[in-house]
Amino acid sequence: MNNNRNYDVIIIGGGVIGCMLARFLSRYRLDILVIEKETDIGSVTSAANTAIVHPGYDAVPGSLKAQLNVAANPLWDQLANELHFAFERRGDYVVAIGKEELPKLDELLQRGKQNGVIGMRTVSAEEMREREPNINPAVSGALWATSGGICDPFGVTIAAAENAIANGVVILRETSFEDFMWDGKRITGVKTNRGDFTCRWAVNAAGLFSDTVMHKAGIRPAFTITPRKGEYFVLDRTEFTVNNVLFPVPTNISKGILVTTTVHGNTILGPNAQNIEDKENKENTKDGMNEVFEGAKKLVPGVNPRHIIAVFAGLRAAGNAPCTTPGVDYNHDFIVEIPGEVQGFFNLGGIESPGLTAAPAIAQYVVELLKDAGEKLQERKDWNPIRPARPQFRHLTHQQRDVLIKKDARYGRVVCRCENVTEGEIVAEIHAPVPALTYDAIKRRTWLGTGRCQGGFDMPRVTEILARELGISPLEVSKKNGASKFLYRPTKEEGGAQ
Amino acid sequence: MKIENCDIAVIGSGPGGLAAAMAARQNGAKKVLLIERDREPGGILLQCIHNGFGVEIFKKDLPGPAYAQHFINEAQSAGVEFLLDTMVLEITKDKRIFASNKKEGMFEIQAKAIILAMGCRERTRAQVRLPGARPAGVYTAGTAQRWVNVEGFMPGKQVVILGSGDIGMIMARRLTFEGAKVERVLEIMPYLSGLMRNYVQCLQDFGIPLLMQHTVKRIIGNERVEAVETIAVDDRWQEVAGSEEIIPCDTLLLSVGLIPENELSRQVGIQLDPLTSGPFVDNHFQTSIEGFFAAGNVVHVYDLVDWVTGAGLRAGESAALYAHGKLHGNKKVTIQHGQNVHHVIPHSLDISSLAFHEEQLQMRVTRPLEHPVKVQVMNGNEVIASKALPYARPGEMVTISLKDKHMEPLQNAGQLVVRVVEREE
Numbered sequence: 001m002n003n004n005r006n007y008d009v010i011i012i013g014g015g016v017i018g019c020m021l022a023r024f025l026s027r028y029r030l031d032i033l034v035i036e037k038e039t040d041i042g043s044v045t046s047a048a049n050t051a052i053v054h055p056g057y058d059a060v061p062g063s064l065k066a067q068l069n070v071a072a073n074p075l076w077d078q079l080a081n082e083l084h085f086a087f088e089r090r091g092d093y094v095v096a097i098g099k100e101e102l103p104k105l106d107e108l109l110q111r112g113k114q115n116g117v118i119g120m121r122t123v124s125a126e127e128m129r130e131r132e133p134n135i136n137p138a139v140s141g142a143l144w145a146t147s148g149g150i151c152d153p154f155g156v157t158i159a160a161a162e163n164a165i166a167n168g169v170v171i172l173r174e175t176s177f178e179d180f181m182w183d184g185k186r187i188t189g190v191k192t193n194r195g196d197f198t199c200r201w202a203v204n205a206a207g208l209f210s211d212t213v214m215h216k217a218g219i220r221p222a223f224t225i226t227p228r229k230g231e232y233f234v235l236d237r238t239e240f241t242v243n244n245v246l247f248p249v250p251t252n253i254s255k256g257i258l259v260t261t262t263v264h265g266n267t268i269l270g271p272n273a274q275n276i277e278d279k280e281n282k283e284n285t286k287d288g289m290n291e292v293f294e295g296a297k298k299l300v301p302g303v304n305p306r307h308i309i310a311v312f313a314g315l316r317a318a319g320n321a322p323c324t325t326p327g328v329d330y331n332h333d334f335i336v337e338i339p340g341e342v343q344g345f346f347n348l349g350g351i352e353s354p355g356l357t358a359a360p361a362i363a364q365y366v367v368e369l370l371k372d373a374g375e376k377l378q379e380r381k382d383w384n385p386i387r388p389a390r391p392q393f394r395h396l397t398h399q400q401r402d403v404l405i406k407k408d409a410r411y412g413r414v415v416c417r418c419e420n421v422t423e424g425e426i427v428a429e430i431h432a433p434v435p436a437l438t439y440d441a442i443k444r445r446t447w448l449g450t451g452r453c454q455g456g457f458d459m460p461r462v463t464e465i466l467a468r469e470l471g472i473s474p475l476e477v478s479k480k481n482g483a484s485k486f487l488y489r490p491t492k493e494e495g496g497a498q
Numbered sequence: 499m500k501i502e503n504c505d506i507a508v509i510g511s512g513p514g515g516l517a518a519a520m521a522a523r524q525n526g527a528k529k530v531l532l533i534e535r536d537r538e539p540g541g542i543l544l545q546c547i548h549n550g551f552g553v554e555i556f557k558k559d560l561p562g563p564a565y566a567q568h569f570i571n572e573a574q575s576a577g578v579e580f581l582l583d584t585m586v587l588e589i590t591k592d593k594r595i596f597a598s599n600k601k602e603g604m605f606e607i608q609a610k611a612i613i614l615a616m617g618c619r620e621r622t623r624a625q626v627r628l629p630g631a632r633p634a635g636v637y638t639a640g641t642a643q644r645w646v647n648v649e650g651f652m653p654g655k656q657v658v659i660l661g662s663g664d665i666g667m668i669m670a671r672r673l674t675f676e677g678a679k680v681e682r683v684l685e686i687m688p689y690l691s692g693l694m695r696n697y698v699q700c701l702q703d704f705g706i707p708l709l710m711q712h713t714v715k716r717i718i719g720n721e722r723v724e725a726v727e728t729i730a731v732d733d734r735w736q737e738v739a740g741s742e743e744i745i746p747c748d749t750l751l752l753s754v755g756l757i758p759e760n761e762l763s764r765q766v767g768i769q770l771d772p773l774t775s776g777p778f779v780d781n782h783f784q785t786s787i788e789g790f791f792a793a794g795n796v797v798h799v800y801d802l803v804d805w806v807t808g809a810g811l812r813a814g815e816s817a818a819l820y821a822h823g824k825l826h827g828n829k830k831v832t833i834q835h836g837q838n839v840h841h842v843i844p845h846s847l848d849i850s851s852l853a854f855h856e857e858q859l860q861m862r863v864t865r866p867l868e869h870p871v872k873v874q875v876m877n878g879n880e881v882i883a884s885k886a887l888p889y890a891r892p893g894e895m896v897t898i899s900l901k902d903k904h905m906e907p908l909q910n911a912g913q914l915v916v917r918v919v920e921r922e923e
Contacts, residue, residue, distance in 0.1 A: 346828040402604035412600040414585035479634035482723035
């Protein structure tokens with residue numbers, strides 16, 4: 001356990017934004033701490049979204065969103081090469097159904113050009129039907145953006161975090177921000193449930209709770225995050241798949257309900273968009289399912305609720321910050337700023353979609369603004385941008401598997417039969433730089449339990465491995481945090497009928 | 499990578515696989531490998547510590563592990579070789595198996611015939627599309643059964659069970675024995691999905707309420723289950739507004755159906771029947787690919803283990819004959835499901851085997867028929883065989899046998915239809 005209480009930079013929030021920022025800042029001679037209130041990093045919005053790297057034709061021209069989205073998109077190839085997370089630049093489609101939607105494609109094409117997106121062109125209905133045989137036959141045309149991509153968003157977060165740690169960053173989980181420490185108008189540290197930490201810079205990367213954090217700093221009292229819930233439905237890849245990323249033509253509120261392939265091969269449908277009040281409410285609903293399937297059927301009529309293999313819901317951290325570019329009337333822009341009112345505070349907020357895409361550009365922009373503010377950033381000579389990948393049994397050839405098992409026999413024992421995840425991979429994650437301490441943490445890292453039996457087979461086995469490796473009782477093993485334990489007591493200890 | 503040759507490779511050592519491996523040896527197969535992913539043979543029987551196994555075969559009422567042990571011993575004395583803690587990752591059309599374990603690493607097995615005996619898996623929460631939060635405390639009944647009976651842990655203390663499948667009802671009793679409070683069992687259908695005897699012995703005898711035409715509307719609790727909201731449904735599965743009830747509980751068990759486990763079969767290209775989710779099989783339990791056989795719950799879900807053993811014995815015998823070139827591809831008649839019948843196994847019948855075997859047709863009815871019924875095998879309008887039953891229920895498998903005397907009338911048949919009709923007709 002790291003006992004350092006004094007840092008140059010404290011990042012509040014260990015989502016993809018916080019972790020990516022930590023990774024980019026770790027290049028410089030700075031002592032950096034990331035605090036995350038949940039048991040795992042990246043386990044809220046970063047783990048439950050559409051997993052898309054957007055080209056940038058949606059965002060309102062002139063907005064910071066548009067600028068950072070378009071700037072970030074080309075960074076992803078190098079990032080994926082350095083951090084070894086799953087990323088495929090396979091392009092995406094906005095699909096027009098019926099003649100009346102066709103003009104929308106041209107609008108988007110023009111907007112994309114205005115934003116500086118390259119590699120866009122329209123595709124005829126016939127060509128679209130060829131490229132995606134499952135598409136609604138009433139397709140009238142599509143906009144094809146070659147720079148679109150898909151990724152494993154949790155994988156991105158964990159990879160960035162691990163690389164940050166390798167370069168000296170400290171990440172503390174189950175550590176929640178409570179308040180700032182002050183010296184006049186200067187923030188000098190952060191109070192948490194684990195005590196106080198001092199810093200020269202406190203960075204708000206609190207996502208859904210970024211409004212609370214900036215209000216504690218006395219900044220932007222009118223800014224609020226309204227959680228916008230999106231429900232998703234994952235289809236069994238042996239039953240039904242599409243080959244592409246398919247968007248409907250967007251509405252004013254959202255990009256609409258997609259039918260999209262993922263880096264894991266499953267097709268997912270969603271999200272709908274529902275403004276809610278409770279920042280913890282990630283329930284799936286019957287109405288949500290109906291809405292998502294109705295939306296998805298518009299693009300791909302063949303989708304069927306019978307093929308659902310898993311469901312989830314995510315919360316978008318939707319803000320209400322007006323765009324600062326003169327003449328642009330837009331009230332949901334990103335905030336990336338060093339506010340003038342206080343010192344030692346870097347403020348981020350309203351980083352909803354395309355926040356995941358924009359993450360590396362946001363990190364670079366933060367670095368630039370810090371330099372502008374007079375921060376003397378000295379590069380570390382020993383900075384290592386590479387985060388090595390760990391073996392994933394299911395992606396290896398039989399020969400590679402054999403070599404791996406001969407080195408470590410635990411890779412020979414398959415614990416998740418649907419996704420072919422081995423004991424070796426589970427143990428590796430439990431002892432990784434950001435240790436997986438719960439079932440869900442292992443699931444997100446290895447993809448175990450995501451197949452057809454949804455953990456029915458592996459859950460008792462993973463519980464046993466977690467208990468053994470962490471030196472705890474199986475009774476202490478939990479699904480996502482201390483309050484979500486799987487088991488209640490040993491059998492026949494108390495209160496038995498006989 | 500090591501390569502091993504064998505006559506017969508059996509995948510899965512539950513009751514189907516054990517019987518198949520044993521029968522293969524007894525019918526002349528030389529090297530028979532029984533591959534099991536768990537550390538011990540026996541499959542799911544090992545966690546079924548209640549009795550009720552073997553009534554048909556042994557006329558004895560055994561607990562699951564004892565039933566399994568009987569066949570483990572038999573298979574061992576018959577000379578079956580066990581390969582435990584080993585996962586089959588791939589099978590190929592030319593009958594090669596790629597598997598891994600801790601000791602050998604990856605290795606290859608070249609078999610003359612392969613018997614699929616992977617059993618079945620439980621339907622999950624997502625597959626029945628249960629809305630609500632996603633906390634800890636929602637388990638399939640079989641996972642809970644493993645925790646209680648094998649690992650020695652209670653998954654909760656206040657339980658609601660959705661679905662009246664056999665494992666769910668058995669777990670209701672088991673958890674009650676262990677001091678948990680089982681609040682109720684909900685069944686969305688107007689009839690029981692498991693065996694009547696389990697309803698009587700596991701629910702009725704313990705005063706556990708069973709609510710027909712009820713389901714879970716919403717799961718409540720972000721970390722651990724705190725309650726479920728239940729609701730009544732009408733005959734068309736529509737929710738009855740105003741019938742909602744909040745039942746506080748910390749655990750929701752699901753016993754909402756079993757699905758034959760056919761990832762490997764699908765991967766090698768064996769044709770699957772959408773009605774059963776298992777392979778199309780003939781009366782030798784041979785699948786659509788020659789030399790691939792299937793036995794037990796991997797074909798369709800059985801109600802009693804005794805029938806699984808029976809299927810395994812037959813598949814083992816057939817595979818041994820095949821490995822020695824003695825299983826001939828004779829002309830077959832197809833068997834279709836008719837009135838009131840959901841599906842029939844086998845899907846086709848080699849008439850010439852009636853000279854050596856009584857052939858049992860196994861089926862499930864689509865709805866409860868609580869009056870005296872007749873099971874009939876029809877060749878066009880002609881009744882080939884008929885059997886009277888006092889009733890027929892979806893939870894209980896129905897069978898009828900064809901014998902050597904049926905060979906003659908079936909000589910020119912192309913397709914048989916099996917139906918279950920009320921006896922007055």
